[in-house]
Amino acid sequence: MQTRTSSSFVPRYRQLAEQIRRSIESGELPPGSRLPSSRVLAQEQGVSRATVENALGELVAQGWLERRSRSGTYVSAALSTRPVRPLQKGADRRHPAPLPFQPGLPALDAFPRGLWARVMGRRLRQQSRFDLALPDPAGNWGLRQAIADWLRFSRSIDCRPEQVFIAAGYPMVMTLLLRALARQGDGIWVEDPGYPFIRPVLEQNGLRLNPVPVDGEGMVIDEAIRRYPGARFALLTPAHQSPLGVALAASRRRQLLAWAVQRDAWIIEDDYDSEFRYQGRPLPPLKSLDAPRRVIYAGTFSKTLFPALRCGWLVVPEEVTNAFAEQSVLTPCSVPPLIQLAISDFIGEGHFWRHLKKMRQIYTQRRRWLEQALAEQGFPVVPQAGGIQLLMPVTGDDRTAAARARDAGLAVEALGAWRLESQGEGGLIMSFTNITSARHAEELAARLHRALL
Incomplete structure (x- = not known):
């Protein structure tokens, strides 16, 4: 009973x-x-x-x-x-719900938690005594194989599992890369505006930030070469620039690869949300064009699955796999083996592909809901072909506008806060992924309008 x-x-x-x-x-x-x-x-x-x-x-x-x-x-x-209902003491207080519009967050309500629990549970039940030993510091072999297979299928990147290295999230991915290849004082091209939260990691590892402006065709390579001819690294988001959403033009891709060969430099390709393109197939990554083998490809599961996994990866050229393997011993992968095995099964059994297909449909609808709701409030939106966030232009000081929105409980970010030196139109960066209905979008857009009055 x-x-x-x-x-x-x-x-x-x-x-x-x-x-x-x-x-x-x-x-x-x-x-x-x-x-x-x-x-x-x-x-x-x-x-x-x-x-x-x-x-x-x-x-x-x-x-x-x-x-x-x-x-x-x-x-x-x-x-x-x-x-x-007020928050209770204990667990509820430790796990607050994310605020509306929070950039970089996938649709948490749409993730198949039941399916994930079954995959995890099966792996847990199948563990043997050998799974209790120290794991491979470069990452679980099965997950490295699954990532290599997935990238070959989805991104036309021909690589072997030996070239794939796993780390606990994007900051640790970058830390592993820089400890393996960088020297103190090396210059690194970074997009301006560009993702601000990785800058401390670069500086803590001894690199000098070289901000390069971005226009309608992506990073301005001519300007980068003119201003920083001695740089050894270039970090960029060529498929879908963060936060402007533009793609790096084909001519600039060729120019960037030629520069890397000439200067014996490294290109770090952050392909952070290219899987979410709503018009046609995702654009080909630089890595798929990398005949000179100067591109290091970086990605995570934070936006395709969920951030709590804290699991990212690198695909490195064959010539430097030994350097990365040696560094991984000193900076071992700290993603729990059970998590790695579950991700490997999730990819290998086809769940990952089906999940991404479903999420493209969901995000297309949710972006449309928010665009329409913002338009009804008189707010314009910058057109983009993909991604999980949008950019809303604003006149005046966008940092002040963002602060007012945050005071109203809306987690927007100011475009100006993503700039280092470049000047340009102000804007608010916001995500649409966790908007669950047209009415929800309308309520949030009205709330934003009231905050900015």
Whole structure:
């Protein structure tokens, strides 16, 4: 007989109902937002549709959800007038919900958590005593093989697993790279404007930042060569420049590769969100054109899966694999082996490809919702062919505008804060990935409008 004395004996449908209720209370599922179908929820949670229907039925009876004929199940709109429950002490306080518009965050509600739990659970059950030994400091071989296979299939990058090195997130990926190849005082071209959060890592490893302006065709290579002829590294996002969204022109790609050969320099290609291109296939990476073998390709699973994995990788030319292998012994991969094995299975069993395909469709819709909502408030948006964030031009001081938005609980970032030396139009950088409905987008756009008045 099932009792309530222990969570392990609580019926599964009630556990699911409690999980959904907490998502509503935290704001992850706002009033008026539509829930996935019972079939999708059942697949994500690894339960039967009957279990899902029982959970939804209980929440409908309690007033948390409402059914709409031929439309689906929605969070009750009446909850918008219900006072927000204060945070409880303990776990809830340690895991606050991300703020709206937070850049760099994938759609957390759309990740198949149930499927991921089954992949992880199977790997945990299959562990042998040998899995308890020290792991390979360069990363699990199966994951390195899976990444090499995936890049060959999706990005036309021909590499072997020996060329793939795993590290705990993008900062550690860059740290491994620079400790293997860089010298104190080396110059590195960086995009201006460009991703600001990696700059401290570069400087802490002894590099000099060489800011290079970006125009409608990407990094201005002529300007980089003219201003910093002795640089040894170039770090850029050629497929989808962050944050302007432009692609590096073909002529500049050839020019960049020629410079690297002539100067015996290294190109670091950050392909951070190229999988999310909504018009045609993703653009080919520089690495796929790298006959001279001067490109180091960097990526993470933070935006394609979820950030808590803290798992990134490098693909390096064959000539420097020994240098990286030696450095990885001193800077070993700290991603838990179980996580690496689960990612390897997730890729190898086809779940990764299906997940990305689904996310492209979801992001296309969610971007459209936000663009339309911003337009209704009189805000323009810079057109982009892909990515997981958008840029909204603003007149005047964009840092002041961003501060006002943050005071209103909106996690936008000022384009000016991403600049080092370059001048240009101000703007606000915001993500659309966790917008769950057109109504949700309208509410956030109206909130932004009020904050900027």
